[in-house]
Amino acid sequence: MTSRLQSARQTDSIFRTEDLNIYYGNFLAVRDLSIDIAKNSITAFIGPSGCGKSTVLRCFNRLNDLIKSFHIEGKIYYHDQDLYASEVDPVEVRRQVGMVFQKPNPFPKSIYDNIAFGPRLLGYKGDMDELVEQSLKQAALWDDVKDKLKAFGTDLSGGQQQRLCIARAVAVQPDVILMDEPCSALDPISTLKVEDLLQELKEKYTILIVTHNMQQASRASDYTAFFNVEANSKGQRTGYVVEYERTEAIFQSPKQQATQEYVSGRFG
Amino acid sequence: MTAPDFATARRPGSLNRKPTSPRTLFASAMTVLSIFFTLLALIPLVAVLAYVLANGLSRLDVAAFTQLPPAPGLGGGGFGNALLGTLLTVAIAAVISIPFGVVAAIYLSEFGRDTRLADWVNFFTNVLSGVPSIVIGAFAYAVVVLTTGTFSAVAGGVALAILMLPTIVRTAAEALESVPNDFRQASIGLGATRLQTTLKIVFPAAVPAILTGIMLAIARAAGETAPVLFTASFSQYWNTTIWQPTATLSRLVFSFATAPYPGQQELAWTASLVLVALVLVTSILARLVTQRRHK
Numbered sequence: 001m002t003s004r005l006q007s008a009r010q011t012d013s014i015f016r017t018e019d020l021n022i023y024y025g026n027f028l029a030v031r032d033l034s035i036d037i038a039k040n041s042i043t044a045f046i047g048p049s050g051c052g053k054s055t056v057l058r059c060f061n062r063l064n065d066l067i068k069s070f071h072i073e074g075k076i077y078y079h080d081q082d083l084y085a086s087e088v089d090p091v092e093v094r095r096q097v098g099m100v101f102q103k104p105n106p107f108p109k110s111i112y113d114n115i116a117f118g119p120r121l122l123g124y125k126g127d128m129d130e131l132v133e134q135s136l137k138q139a140a141l142w143d144d145v146k147d148k149l150k151a152f153g154t155d156l157s158g159g160q161q162q163r164l165c166i167a168r169a170v171a172v173q174p175d176v177i178l179m180d181e182p183c184s185a186l187d188p189i190s191t192l193k194v195e196d197l198l199q200e201l202k203e204k205y206t207i208l209i210v211t212h213n214m215q216q217a218s219r220a221s222d223y224t225a226f227f228n229v230e231a232n233s234k235g236q237r238t239g240y241v242v243e244y245e246r247t248e249a250i251f252q253s254p255k256q257q258a259t260q261e262y263v264s265g266r267f268g
Numbered sequence: 269m270t271a272p273d274f275a276t277a278r279r280p281g282s283l284n285r286k287p288t289s290p291r292t293l294f295a296s297a298m299t300v301l302s303i304f305f306t307l308l309a310l311i312p313l314v315a316v317l318a319y320v321l322a323n324g325l326s327r328l329d330v331a332a333f334t335q336l337p338p339a340p341g342l343g344g345g346g347f348g349n350a351l352l353g354t355l356l357t358v359a360i361a362a363v364i365s366i367p368f369g370v371v372a373a374i375y376l377s378e379f380g381r382d383t384r385l386a387d388w389v390n391f392f393t394n395v396l397s398g399v400p401s402i403v404i405g406a407f408a409y410a411v412v413v414l415t416t417g418t419f420s421a422v423a424g425g426v427a428l429a430i431l432m433l434p435t436i437v438r439t440a441a442e443a444l445e446s447v448p449n450d451f452r453q454a455s456i457g458l459g460a461t462r463l464q465t466t467l468k469i470v471f472p473a474a475v476p477a478i479l480t481g482i483m484l485a486i487a488r489a490a491g492e493t494a495p496v497l498f499t500a501s502f503s504q505y506w507n508t509t510i511w512q513p514t515a516t517l518s519r520l521v522f523s524f525a526t527a528p529y530p531g532q533q534e535l536a537w538t539a540s541l542v543l544v545a546l547v548l549v550t551s552i553l554a555r556l557v558t559q560r561r562h563k
Contacts (some may be wrong), residue, residue, distance in 0.1 A: 063457060068382075095459030105450035117468070118458040148311050165454070172458060 014062055014176055014206045015083075020074035022055055024067065029055050030239045033074070044199055044205045044217035044236040044247065047227030047262070048123050052239030053176050053210045054102075057106055061097035062090040062210065079222060095122065098169035104182040106153030106168070111136075114153040114164055118172035138199050139167035150198075150201075159190025166197065168204075174220060177201065179209040183216065189236035195220045217247065224250040226259045306338025324541030327534045332542075337504055337520070343531035347539045349506045350515035353421065354546075356507065357500050357516055358490050361432055364480060368429075369436030373478075376437070377444035378466045390436075395432035401422070404430050405495040413499055421514040424500025431495055432485040439481025441515065448521040476557050483554030486549045493518040517543045 013036040020033040030052035037043050045053040055064065055140040062083065064070040083093065106114050112186040115132045124131065132149070136142040141260055145156070153164050169177055183191040198207055199221050206256075211217050217224050225244040229237045243250060243259045254260045270409030286292060331346045370388065380386035381500045408427035413419055455465040500514040502523060507514055517539050524536035 061393065063453065066453075066456065091461050092458055094457055099453075099457035101450065101453060101457070103450060105448075106453045107451060107454065108468055118460075119454070121458065121460050121464060168454075251334065 004088065013065070014039045014079065016047055016077040016080075018075040020056075020072060020076060021060070022052065022059060023073070025068075025069040027236055028238045032240055035241065035244050037206065037208060038223060039206050039221040040202055040204075042201070042209060042220060043204050043225065045208070045210045045224040045225050045227060046217050047239070047242075048216060048229060049212075050239070051227040051229040053227050054180050055239070057180055057208060057210050058099075060176070061094050061178055062088075063094070063099065065090050066238045070210065072088035095172060096174055097176045098172060098174035100162070100165050100169055100177060100179045100182045102184055104158055104165050104185060106156070106161050106164050108152065108154055110150050111164060112149040112155070114168050119170060122172060133225050135167040135171040136164075138170050138197075138201065139163045139216050140193060140200075141167055148256060157190075159186045162186055162190070162194060163197070166194070166201075170201070171187055174205065176206045176208065181210050181212060184212060191216070208243060214251075214265070218251045218263075221247045223247060226250060226254075226256075226262060228258055228262075235245075297304050310417050310419045310502060320544055321372050323376045323534075323537035324539075327538040328541065332535065336506065337515075337535065338531050340527070341529050343534075344385065345531070345535065346496060346537055347502065347515070347517065347542075348537065349522050350517045350520040351542065353500065353503070353514040354490055354516045354543075356421045356426040356519070357428055357496060357514060358486055359531070360422060360510065362482070362490055364425060364429035365432040365485070368484075369433050369482075370478060372437050373440030373444060374466060374471070376380035376441045378462065378470060393434045393437050396430070397438070400494075400542065401431055401492055402494040402497075405497055405499055408495065412474040416511065418511060419499065419501035419513040420511040421500055421512075423509075423515060424489055424496040424516065425462055427495035428489040428492065431492060432489050435488065437482055439484070440474070442480045443477030443481065444470060446477070447473045447491070480554045480558045483550050483557065487550035487554070491518060491547050492549070493522055497522070517546075 015035075015037040015071075017033050017035055018077075020034075021028060022030040027156060033056060034142070045057065047053055049111070056084065057249065059062045059076060060078075060083070078097070081088070105159045107117060109117070112131065112132055115135050116128055119128065119131055133142060133146075135147060141160060144162075145151070145158055156164060162185070166177075166182070183194050186194065195216060198209070201207060207216075222249045223244070226242045227239050229239045231237050243254060243256045250259060251263050254263060279409070317452065331344060332348075333346060333351060335346035336342070336349055337347060372393075376386050376389060380501045405427050407428065408423050412423035412426050416423070451469050451473060452465055455469045456462070460468070496516050496519050500516055502519050503513040503515045521536045521539050521543065524532040524539070527533060527536075
């Protein structure tokens with residue numbers, strides 16, 4: 001088993017990790033992660049539960065900082081800036097790197113205010129009505145809600161709520177959008193809508209998506225990283241990347257036995 | 269796999285209820301017993317309300333609300349100054365305790381969670397809520413009355429504020445903690461700072477529950493006698509400033525109920541009725557505020 005992985009060949013990378021080890025206290029959650037994330041692409045993280053996919057995702061916008069025992073070894077570069085350098089302000093990072101969560105989490109405010117929240121924080125001076133409309137259109141939600149922008153975001157259906165959260169993330173015009181199993185709480189039709197949306201969004205943004213749905217990874221992503229998990233002698237389960245390649249390669253001609261077994265549904 | 273063969277599957281016995289079976293009889297007996305004790309527990313509440321209502325209604329007239337207490341031995345008059353004094357001291361107490369309490373709760377729930385300091389604040393809040401109210405009154409007497417040289421509405425307000433503080437801190441902290449973490453993460457994920465997240469997302473979501481806690485604290489403070497006994501003290505006259513002895517309803521009841529004059533005793537009952545009504549209305553308002561949130 002190779003621990004040092006070849007990165008998928010890319011020309012322009014947004015994120016680059018070097019020998020990244022992620023810890024919660026003494027517990028090593030993810031080890032030896034060295035990957036490049038390509039610009040204007042969709043990169044999917046797949047793998048069994050507990051293998052650290054979400055943990056890795058949350059390193060890219062420093063959301064793990066909220067957990068006290070969290071720390072890393074190694075480097076994460078964002079456009080060649082060291083993301084964890086002491087002079088980096090995590091709040092600034094999160095303004096560049098937006099996030100959509102597993103469970104739709106609109107604020108208990110109107111649809112309009114949900115979208116306007118981020119831009120207002122940033123002191124957006126332009127036409128807020130137009131920005132709200134644009135963001136909702138980008139999230140393919142405008143036609144559903146254009147007549148009820150004052151309605152509560154929490155009153156929408158699950159699929160609409162998740163698209164509202166995507167619109168909210170898009171409204172601050174980030175560089176990257178992280179998605180942590182964005183469709184796991186949605187029905188198949190809403191899921192397809194979100195997937196179609198991803199294809200449009202990648203024109204403007206770089207997208208990282210964690211998913212348990214392998215069809216989703218194969219349908220929607222350009223690159224796929226397959227994570228697996230290994231227990232050490234003390235029973236601590238550490239995740240690592242088995243294989244990271246173009247999505248077709250992962251699903252049609254995986255190099256590793258474990259990847260082959262996982263994508264064909266024989267394990268995991 | 270084939271479908272189960274229903275013809276040979278086990279047939280269940282009769283599903284009908286059997287009212288005479290020992291199990292059903294026992295359940296019925298226990299139900300009756302629990303209803304009986306519940307009613308028994310309600311008797312003191314109903315008795316107090318009925319007694320206060322029966323004795324207090326006779327003097328529930330306009331004069332009771334608008335006039336000063338009568339001279340000893342005379343009938344008529346009212347407790348207008350005491351009603352005003354109760355509202356005044358409680359208002360002073362609210363102005364002091366709400367900002368302190370809510371800000372402390374925000375620290376406990378949002379910024380200091382799991383810190384040593386927060387643990388200590390929590391501990392002392394619990395201790396404070398257990399301090400007898402007469403001790404709080406004595407403290408306010410020493411700190412405010414003795415230093416300013418006069419009984420006053422402010423001294424009473426300070427005593428009631430200390431009494432209200434633990435309730436407000438605890439209910440507000442609970443209200444903030446019950447705001448789902450999803451909202452905090454969403455806000456932080458959009459590039460909000462912790463302060464922005466707290467002020468714009470978490471606090472607004474918790475406001476109804478915080479208001480409920482404040483109302484309940486106010487209702488309790490309005491009825492307290494011991495803290496105002498020797499802080500606001502008592503007065504036969506209208507207040508012109510907040511720095512003079514001030515009558516309150518609870519203190520008036522205390523003095524007049526034991527006075528040897530029927531006129532004063534009647535007023536004490538009516539004042540009790542008004543005090544109960546005040547507390548009841550505040551509690552109901554608190555309920556309504558919470559319910560509106562669930563709509």
